[in-house]
Amino acid sequence: MFVPAKSWPEPIRRSVAVAVAAMAFLAVAPAQADPGVRVWADTADGFAGTSGGTTGGAGGATVTVGNYADLVKYATASAPHVIRVNGTITVAPYGTEIRVASNKTIVGVGTSGQIVNGGFFLGSGVHNVIIRNLTIRDTRMTSDDPDDKEFDYDGIQLDNAHHVWIDHNTITRMNDGLIDSRKDTSYLTVSWNVLAQNNKSFGIGWTTNVTARMTIHHNWIRDTKQRNPSTDNVAYAHLYNNYLQNVTSYGNYARGATKMVLENSYFENVKDPYYKDSAAQLRQSGSTVVKSSGKQQSGGSAFTPSSFYSYTLDPTAQVPALLRTKSGPQANIGL
Structure with missing residues (x-):
């Protein structure tokens, strides 16, 4: 039997009113973020965010891959794709660098995405690519090539590419470079990565x-x-805001005619932390x-970076602790 609200006892009417008001507040109140959790943007900052920006496969189909054949299929496709890597993918033949086409996002699902025994290659003209939240590891040939001269098995190699964002990856134990940015690759941002346990970082x-533009921030190089x-x-x-730790040959080196701005970075147990050639500016x-x-x-x-884009410096003293927890793959990216 329906009983009109005006006939309810006063204590019940008050309780219902309070409950309704609380539900209305929750419906419109903004969610309060955990202060220990950073919300990571899905578009690039730094130079990769300028001159048209870098959005990767946004607007294209989203696919989830768990095997090598599917990863190659979508990474090399002509159409835009957001490619979610869920699980460990072993590359074959050993040392192969997957040739990534333009307009791609390749992102690990949480901390699960791993590329083992291979890496990625972005060739001439490839643009608008995001490689994010992955562990890329293990092409080292210690017995056959101890100085990394015979086998060019990079984690990520870029040759004359542009508008690329490499973010929140761990890249380790590769046989040549962890990242090689070559031949006028430009509008590149490399952020929040762990680059570790290698000869050439x-x-x-x-x-x-002398045309390239790049931003390198919040990377833990150790x-x-x-x-x-x-x-x-x-x-x-x-x-x-980079953290260099246990570096045995040299740290940040401005070569040739480079113009480098170095801010609020932390160097711990580094030989030659930062220096320049005679023609370079640092x-x-x-x-x-x-x-x-x-x-x-x-x-x-x-030069003045803020004339190209906005950015915020973290205090230098906080950099080691910040990067130990927030660099590399994150559980709240790629979900």
Whole structure:
């Protein structure tokens, strides 16, 4: 039997009113984020976010892959795709670099996506590519090629590509470079990655032109030897909030005619933390160097990154702890 609300006892009417008001508030109140959880954007920042931006496969079909054949099928397709990697994919033949076409996002599902025994290659003219939230590992040939000279098995190689975002990956134990940005690759942002346990970490150049623009921020580079990065003939190289740890050959190196701005980075147990060639410009501010030796060399005005894009510096003292937890694949990306 229906009883009109006006006939309800006063205590019940008050209780119902409070409940209705609470439900109405919850329906419109914004969700409160956990202060320990960062919300990660799906579009690139830094130079990859300029001059048209980098959105990857946005607008194309979203597919989930768990085997090598499907990954190759969609990564090389002419149409845009968002490719979610769920699980461990072993590359064959060993050391193969999958040739990625334009307008692709390749993203690990949470922390599950792994590419083993191979990597990725972005060739001339390839553009608008996001490689994100993956572990790329293990092409090392220690017994056959201890100096990484015979086998070119990179984690990610880019030759004259543009508008590329490499974000939140762990790349480790590859036989040549973890990342090689070559031959005028430009509008590149490399952010929030772990680059670890390798001879050659991150090489940039292989060109006499001085046109490339790139942003390198919030990367944890550890237990490496050379190219951390070695930045040759880059028109605008902006490095900030990176953490270099246990580097045995050299750290941030501005080569050729590079203009480099280095801000709020943390160098721990690094030989030659940062320095430049005579023709290069390196403007440094806010960085911390501990338990390190060798060159800390700057000079020249370089450029002003904020004239190209906006960014926020994290305090240098917070960088090691921040990158130990927030670099590499994250559980809340790719879901």
